[in-house]
Amino acid sequence: MRIGELARRTGVSERALRYYEEQGLLRPERRPSGYRVYGDADVAAVRRIRVLLAAGLSTAQILEVLPCIVDDDGLLTPACPELVDELVKQRDRIGEAISELETTRANLNTIIAGQRS
Structure with missing residues (x-):
């Protein structure tokens, strides 16, 4: 095709x-x-x-x-067994990025809430 x-x-x-x-x-x-x-x-x-x-x-x-x-x-x-280790590392990196983004969102929420007071 x-x-x-x-x-x-x-x-x-x-x-x-x-x-x-x-x-x-x-x-x-x-x-x-x-x-x-x-x-x-x-x-x-x-x-x-x-x-x-x-x-x-x-x-x-x-x-x-x-x-x-x-x-x-x-x-x-x-x-391949070694692939599982690499995929776990990738998953952990994504988890860390998500955690950092959640912290960033929480900081923004605090700033936004402070503005409304």
């Missing part, structure tokens, strides 16, 4: 698909004309990429972890 069909099947823009290719996340075949040709496996790969992006991973991180991710009937699971 060509890029437009992959975009329709995945709900991802052609621009994003080209970006994934630039980042090494997708490796479509190329016809002599230069057209990209994708297979059904690429539909699943885009799905995994989107889930990992939504989980807060960068494309560079996804490039590293994608070979160790297994799609187990719609649930992504790590197949």
Whole structure:
């Protein structure tokens, strides 16, 4: 299938698909004309990429972890033990960022409440 069909099947823009290719996340075949040709496996790969992006991973991180991710009937699971440690670190970083943002929001709420007095 060509890029437009992959975009329709995945709900991802052609621009994003080209970006994934630039980042090494997708490796479509190329016809002599230069057209990209994708297979059904690429539909699943885009799905995994989107889930990992939504989980807060960068494309560079996804490039590293994608070979160790297994799609187990719609649930992504790590197949490499060392990946779990990296995912835990990423989750902890996100938790710290959330905590900092909650503190910032509380400070703003205090300032806003003081203004209304």
